[in-house]
Amino acid sequence: MASPTTDRINALISTHDVVLFMKGQPAAPQCGFSGAVVQILSRLEIPFHSVDVLADPQIREGIKSFSNWPTIPQLFLKGEFVGGCDIVREMAASGELTAMLADKGITAGAL
Template identity: 60%
Template sequence: MSDIQTVIDADVKSNDVILYMKGEPDFPQCGFSAQVVQVLSYLGVVYKSVDVLSDPDVRQGIKEYSNWPTIPQLYVKAEFIGGCDIIREMFQAGELKALFIDKGLLAA
């Protein structure tokens, strides 16, 4: 595991919810990241965000870490949940809220 993979792994495992995104939650730098931020904000989930645009090593490293080619990427309790389309579909189906409740991150 490379140094950046070690850093990402530690970050993913030490945060209940972490979003690797383009930009910051207050100022997303792409529409897909903005959609995921909007969903998480709507649900009231507390999460850490990592701006992949500020570090090319992280931007490439997270793609290798998850074996997933696109950003944003959402992790819950160290489990890769998915990117924008998956998050949006899970939210619309009520599955995302249920996941956060099941993991003890949202009240029922």
């Protein structure tokens, strides 16, 4: 049976096309890795929903179990876990992130 935290995470990633679990808010990231992913999404003009894991310890720990990924930030596209900062950075540099966004029907400026 899913925990209430897992249910909340599922609700977030199924409600929003692009979800970034991060430390802080997009306008004021609380770590450089979160800030780097915000910059990448902003540069691509991709609107996203952010979740400040520092404001919610249950989500902070729960997302790590949910994705089986130990670090924050974590990016989800249409419910699919993409990765953390290094993976998102590499995908952005290679063009793979733009291709994945297009494959999923996520376009710049679209919500």
